[in-house]
Amino acid sequence: xxxxxxxxxxxxxxPFDEIIAEPPLARRRRIDAAAKDGKRGVEIDRTGCxxxxxxxxxxxxxxxxADRVLRVPQxxxxxxxxxxxxxxxxxxxxxxxxxxxxxARPKRAFALED
Numbered sequence: 001x002x003x004x005x006x007x008x009x010x011x012x013x014x015p016f017d018e019i020i021a022e023p024p025l026a027r028r029r030r031i032d033a034a035a036k037d038g039k040r041g042v043e044i045d046r047t048g049c050x051x052x053x054x055x056x057x058x059x060x061x062x063x064x065x066a067d068r069v070l071r072v073p074q075x076x077x078x079x080x081x082x083x084x085x086x087x088x089x090x091x092x093x094x095x096x097x098x099x100x101x102x103x104a105r106p107k108r109a110f111a112l113e114d
Contacts, residue, residue, distance in 0.1 A: 041065035044096070048076050053083035061089045070104075071096055080104075 041063040043056040053072065057080075060068040068091030072080040077100070080093040084104035094101040 038065060040067040040069065042069045042071060044071045045080070046073060046096075048073070048079070050079050050083050053080050054087050057084045057087035057089045057091075060091060061087060068092070069094060071098070074100065077102055 041060050043060050045053050045056045047053075053070065053076070056070055060070060068089060070080055070084060070091060070093050072093065072095070074095040077093055077095060081102050081104045084091060084093060085106045088106045089104060090106065091104055092101045093104055
């Protein structure tokens with residue numbers, strides 16, 4: 001019953017494309033890389049392959065979000081932290097149920113000297 005009341009009423013003067021449309025994804029990025037509110041980006045990778053984890057980290061890097069999270073199985077967390085560092089992404093690596101996490105902070109390429 002609640003879903004019926006939550007439906008959006010359709011105004012017949014507006015085109016159909018404006019009512020139901022999602023923004024185009026840049027370079028075939030996945031929609032779950034950026035949350036709807038734009039604050040948290042989550043990528044899930046279950047493959048265990050470092051190359052795939054690095055690709056997911058690069059998708060997170062391209063997402064315009066404040067909090068970047070890469071979710072992987074718990075036994076792949078050290079590999080995922082290394083993949084995030086290689087991709088140059090600041091963020092968190094968590095296990096699938098988000099009970100444990102590690103921070104991934106890439107090293108700076110150069111230090112500013114005064």
